[in-house]
Amino acid sequence: MLRTALLVLRxxxxxxxxxxEIVTTTLFFAVACVLVFSFAFVREGQAPxxxxxxxxxxxxxxxxxxxxxxxxxxxRYSETLRALLLAPSPRPALYVGKLLGIIVLLALDExxxxxxxxxxxxxxxxxxPLLLTAFLVxxxxxxxxxxxxxAAMLMRSRTRDVLLPILLYPITVPVIICGVxxxxxxxxxxxxxxxxxxxxxxxxTMDVVFVTLALWTFEPLMSE
Amino acid sequence: xxxxFPVLAAVTAIVFATTPFLIANxxxxxxxxxxxxxxxxxxxxxxxxxxxxxxxxxxxxxxxxKDSRAGDRYAEAAAELIVVFAGNGLIxxxxxxxxxxxxxxxxxxxxxxxxxxxxxxxxxxxxxxxxGPGSEKxxxxxxxxxxxxxxxxxxxxxxxxxxxxxxxxxxxxxENPKGMAAPLLVSMLAFVLLFVLLLNLRVRLAExxxxxxxxxxxxxx
Numbered sequence: 001m002l003r004t005a006l007l008v009l010r011x012x013x014x015x016x017x018x019x020x021e022i023v024t025t026t027l028f029f030a031v032a033c034v035l036v037f038s039f040a041f042v043r044e045g046q047a048p049x050x051x052x053x054x055x056x057x058x059x060x061x062x063x064x065x066x067x068x069x070x071x072x073x074x075x076r077y078s079e080t081l082r083a084l085l086l087a088p089s090p091r092p093a094l095y096v097g098k099l100l101g102i103i104v105l106l107a108l109d110e111x112x113x114x115x116x117x118x119x120x121x122x123x124x125x126x127x128x129p130l131l132l133t134a135f136l137v138x139x140x141x142x143x144x145x146x147x148x149x150x151a152a153m154l155m156r157s158r159t160r161d162v163l164l165p166i167l168l169y170p171i172t173v174p175v176i177i178c179g180v181x182x183x184x185x186x187x188x189x190x191x192x193x194x195x196x197x198x199x200x201x202x203x204x205t206m207d208v209v210f211v212t213l214a215l216w217t218f219e220p221l222m223s224e
Numbered sequence: 225x226x227x228x229f230p231v232l233a234a235v236t237a238i239v240f241a242t243t244p245f246l247i248a249n250x251x252x253x254x255x256x257x258x259x260x261x262x263x264x265x266x267x268x269x270x271x272x273x274x275x276x277x278x279x280x281x282x283x284x285x286x287x288x289x290k291d292s293r294a295g296d297r298y299a300e301a302a303a304e305l306i307v308v309f310a311g312n313g314l315i316x317x318x319x320x321x322x323x324x325x326x327x328x329x330x331x332x333x334x335x336x337x338x339x340x341x342x343x344x345x346x347x348x349x350x351x352x353x354x355x356g357p358g359s360e361k362x363x364x365x366x367x368x369x370x371x372x373x374x375x376x377x378x379x380x381x382x383x384x385x386x387x388x389x390x391x392x393x394x395x396x397x398x399e400n401p402k403g404m405a406a407p408l409l410v411s412m413l414a415f416v417l418l419f420v421l422l423l424n425l426r427v428r429l430a431e432x433x434x435x436x437x438x439x440x441x442x443x444x445x
Contacts, residue, residue: 146369153362157355166350170343171369177336209372217365220288 004089008097013104015074022070023108030063030109034116052123053183057139057176059113060106064143065165067105068151071098076155091219095148099214102144110136128186131196135186138203139179143172145210153221178203229424236417243411262320264407268415269312273341274374275419276306280345281371284364293434294427296360299367301426303348305419310342337373344370 016022037055041047075081084094114132118125125132150167154160182199185192243264279302286295317335318328329335348366351359 149365150362153365154355156358157362159354159356163347163351163355166347167344167366170340170347171366171373173340174337174373210369213368213372217288217368221361221365 001090001093004093005096005100008084008094009100009104012071012098012101022067022105025070026063026067026105027109027112029066030059030113031116033059033062034113034120038120047121050184052117052121052125053180053187055121056113056117056183057179060109060139061143061169061172061176063109064102064106064140064147065168068102068147069161069164071102071105072151072155081152081155085222091222092215095152095215095218098152099144099148102148103140106140106144107136110140123187124189125187128191128193128196131186131193131200132183134200135179135182135196135203138200138207139175141207142175142203142210145207145214146171149214149218149221152218175203175206178206232417232421232424236414236421239410239414239417243407243414262316264411266313266316266320267408268412269309269316270338271412272415272419273306273309273313275416276302276309277341277371277374279423280306280367284367288361288364288368296364297427297430297434298423299364300352300430301423303345303363303367304426305422306345307342307349309415309419310338310345314339314342341370341374344373
C-alpha cells in the first residue's frame with residue numbers, strides 16, 4: 001500500500017524534475033499573486049498589520065489550484081490515470097501517491113513564499129519556526145486532500161477548469177481561515193502561542209476529517 | 225406516499241396558517257421588541273436547512289456506496305432545498321441584523337460559514353448541471369464534504385466569540401415561561417413539514433423524469 005503510493009509519487013516527481021514545468025509556472029504565479037495583493041493593500045509604503053499571513057495563504061491556495069489542474073491534466077493526456085486505475089493496486093494508494101505529489105509542490109511554493117513575504121512585509125515569519133511549519137504542513141495537507149480528490153474526479157468533466165475552484169474554495173475556506181488567523185497570531189508581537197495552538201488543533205482536526213473522507217470515497221468515486 | 229401526500233400538504237398548510245397568529249400573540253422581547261419576531265421564521269429556516277444537510281449526506285453516501293438511485297434523487301432534492309432555505313435564512317438574517325446590530329452584514333464566523341454552506345450547495349447544483357456525464361458521483365462527493373464541513377459551522381459560534389447570539393438561545397427560549405416557546409416550536413414544525421413536502425415532491429418529479437428517460441431508451445432499442 002505505502003509502496004504503491006511512493007511509486008506513484010516517484011513517477012510524478014521524475015516527470016516533474018525532467019521539465020520543472022509545474023514548479024516554475026505555479027511558483028511564478030504565486031509570486032505574481034503576492035505582488036498583485038501588495039499593490040492592492042499597501043498604502044503609503046506600509047501594509048496593514050494582518051496583510052502578510054492573508055497574502056501568504058491566498059497565494060498558496062491560488063497556486064495550489066493551478067498545480068492541481070496541471071498535475072491531472074498531465075494524467076489525462078494519453079489516459080495515464082486510467083492505466084494507473086487498471087493496475088492491480090489498491091485505489092487509496094493511488095490517491096495517497098497523488099496527494100503526496102501535490103503536497104511536495106505546495107511545500108516548494110511555500111519555501112519560496114515565506115521568505116519572500118517576510119522580506120516584502122517585514123513580517124517576523126521565523127519567530128516561531130516550528131509552529132509556522134506545523135501550520136503550513138497541516139494547511140497544505142487539508143487543501144491538497146480535498147483538491148486531489150476533486151481534481152481526480154473532474155478529469156472526466158469537460159468543464160473541469162472552472163468547476164475545480166468553484167468546488168474547492170468554499171470547502172477549503174475554513175482551512176484558509178485557520179491558516180490566516182493562526183499565522184497572524186504567530187506574527188503578532190509577542191507571538192500569541194495559545195491562540196495559534198487552538199487554530200492548529202482545529203486545522204489538524206480538519207486534516208483528519210478530510211483525509212479520512214477522501215480515502216473512504218476515492219474508491220467508489222473512481223470506479224466507472 | 226402518494227396517498228399520504230394530500231394529507232401532508234393539508235397539514236403543512238394548516239400549521240403554516242396558524243404561525244402568524246401565534247407569532248402576533250407572542251410577547252415582545254425586552255430589547256429588540258417587534259424586530260425580534262423575524263426570529264420565528266429565521267431560525268426554523270436554518271433548522272430546515274440542517275434537515276437538508278442530513279438528507280443530502282445520507283443520500284450521497286447511499287448512492288456512492290450502495291449505488292442507490294433513490295439515494296441520488298433524495299440527495300439532489302435535498303441540495304436544492306438547502307439552497308432555498310439557506311437563501312431564506314441569508315435574506316431574513318440581514319433584515320434582522322440591520323435593525324438589531326445596525327448593519328446589513330457582519331463578518332462573524334457563523335454568518336460567514338452559513339454563506340459558505342450556501343455556496344457549497346450552489347456549487348453542488350452547478351456540478352450536476354454542467355459537470356457532464358458521471359457528475360452525479362462527483363456531486364455525491366461534494367454532498368458528503370459539504371455535510372462534513374457543517375459541524376465546523378455549528379461549533380464555530382462556541383469556538384469563536386462573536387456578535388451572533390449563541391446557539392443555546394433556542395433551549396433558553398424553550399425553558400423561558402414568557403410564551404415564546406410555542407410559536408417557535410410551531411414555526412419549526414411548519415418549516416420541517418414544508419421541507420418534507422417539497423422533498424417528496426421534488427423526488428417524485430425526478431422519479432418521473434427517470435421513468436420517462438427509460439421509456440425513451442426502450443423505444444429507441
